[in-house]
Every structure is written in C-alpha cells, then in structure tokens.
Amino acid sequence: MLAIGLFVTLVSLRYVWRASGLLRATPLSRIEDAADGALVRVSGTVESTGETVSAPFSGIDCVALRTTVTERRLSSYLLPTDVTIHEPTQSVDFAVRTPHAAIPVDAPRQTVALDQVSIATVAPDDSPPERIAQYVRETPEISAEPWSLPAPVSSLARALSLGRRRYSEYRACPGDDVTVVGRVDGGSVSPLVVATDTPMRALVGTATTSLAGLLVGVVGLALGCLLVVAG
Numbered sequence: 406m407l408a409i410g411l412f413v414t415l416v417s418l419r420y421v422w423r424a425s426g427l428l429r430a431t432p433l434s435r436i437e438d439a440a441d442g443a444l445v446r447v448s449g450t451v452e453s454t455g456e457t458v459s460a461p462f463s464g465i466d467c468v469a470l471r472t473t474v475t476e477r478r479l480s481s482y483l484l485p486t487d488v489t490i491h492e493p494t495q496s497v498d499f500a501v502r503t504p505h506a507a508i509p510v511d512a513p514r515q516t517v518a519l520d521q522v523s524i525a526t527v528a529p530d531d532s533p534p535e536r537i538a539q540y541v542r543e544t545p546e547i548s549a550e551p552w553s554l555p556a557p558v559s560s561l562a563r564a565l566s567l568g569r570r571r572y573s574e575y576r577a578c579p580g581d582d583v584t585v586v587g588r589v590d591g592g593s594v595s596p597l598v599v600a601t602d603t604p605m606r607a608l609v610g611t612a613t614t615s616l617a618g619l620l621v622g623v624v625g626l627a628l629g630c631l632l633v634v635a636g
Contacts, residue, residue, distance in 0.1 A: 433447050433594075434506065439589045442589060449508070451500075452500040461540045462537050469496040470495045473572075474492075476488055476568065496517075501583060511595045518599070529567070
C-alpha cells in the first residue's frame with residue numbers, strides 16, 4: 406500500500422507540474438526571441454505545414470487528434486457508467502501563427518487538452534453512421550456487438566441504456582486557436598502541453614484529473630504509513 410501510494414503521488418505530481426507550465430512558461434511570438442531549452446508558451450492559430458490526420462468519424466483534417474469510444478456498462482458496484490473502450494491518439498508537426506510569425510511545433514506526444522466534439526450516440530439496437538460502422542469493422546479492438554446482459558434481464562439493460570456507445574473526437578485543426586507550452590529545440594517548439602483553450606482554463610482542465618490522482622495517492626500513502634506503524 407505504501408509503495409502504491411508513493412508511486413501514484415509521484416506520477417500525479419509530475420502531471421500537475423507539467424500542466425502548471427501553462428502559467429510558468431514565457432509568452433513567445435517569434436522563435437528567434439528564445440534560446441534553446443527555454444520553456445515557452447505560444448498562443449495563436451493552427452497552420453498545417455504538410456501532412457494532416459483525418460479524423461475517422463467526421464473526416465475532418467487535424468494536426469492533433471484523440472478518438473474515443475465509450476460504452477455504457479455496469480460498474481463493479483452494479484451502477485451504470487460510461488467506460489472508455491477505445492482511445493487512440495495521432496498527431497503531426499504543425500505551426501502556430503502569432504501576430505508576428507508562424508512558429509513551428511513538433512508533433513505533440515504528451516499532454517493534449519483539446520475540445521471534445523461528440524459525433525454520434527448510438528443505442529445498442531441501432532446502427533451507427535456508415536463512416537463509424539466502417540471504422541468499427543476495421544478496428545479489432547472494438548467489438549462489433551455492444552455490451553449486454555443475459556437474455557432474462559435484457560429488458561433491464563435496455564431501460565438503463567446499457568450498451569449505448571458514444572463516438573467522440575478531441576481535435577486541433579487548421580484554423581483553431583491553440584496554446585502550446587514546450588521547450589525550444591532547434592528552431593521549433595517541442596510541446597509538453599497543447600490546449601485549445603485559454604491558458605487558465607486549460608490548466609484547470611489538465612490539472613483536475615492529476616489532482617484527483619494526487620489525492621488518491623496521498624490517501625494511499627497515509628494508509629500505508631499507518632499500516633507500517635501499526636505493524
């Protein structure tokens with residue numbers, strides 16, 4: 406218990422510190438104004454610099470994308486809850502257009518806080534739109550059949566909307582306003598955080614989950630200490 410609590414606490418602190426970079430970083434409007442390794446914050450409009458990522462549910466071209474499929478199931482406490490069953494991410498290099506220049510940004514591989522766009526919500530007895538249906542057919546990780554209860558209680562499953570799926574995209578696309586925090590690296594920004602929101606709101610959004618994990622870690626750490634002392 407002590408080791409688990411310590412691990413969760415350290416990991417959560419790392420993500421809270423990374424998210425706080427949205428406020429700690431120095432605002433930058435020209436890449437020439439910063440030295441290599443400097444922590445900077447760039448706000449502006451996304452510009453494509455070459456290839457883009459095609460969002461599978463909407464077909465929209467993006468530079469950063471997180472695709473999610475959630476399914477309504479019974480939790481371990483026998484309560485209906487939405488469970489994420491599929492969550493891949495994709496990204497490419499892009500640029501952020503500021504009032505003074507276009508600043509190159511490497512493909513983000515770390516914290517991304519993007520606006521959610523719900524594409525479709527599909528009941529277990531309904532068929533999804535063809536673009537989504539094709540994606541499901543081509544993705545082995547997603548079962549073709551929705552989650553369900555045995556036949557004797559199938560009416561209960563329908564009443565609780567069990568098996569309902571929601572298909573969403575979190576994306577940053579050319580023309581979107583973004584805030585990027587990262588380190589200057591050889592004429593571009595290597596991003597730590599990419600957010601389609603104001604720095605303060607993005608900080609709250611990215612830090613909330615980490616703070617919850619930090620609370621769990623601290624509680625586990627305290628219980629572990631009590632067990633060690635009691636033993």
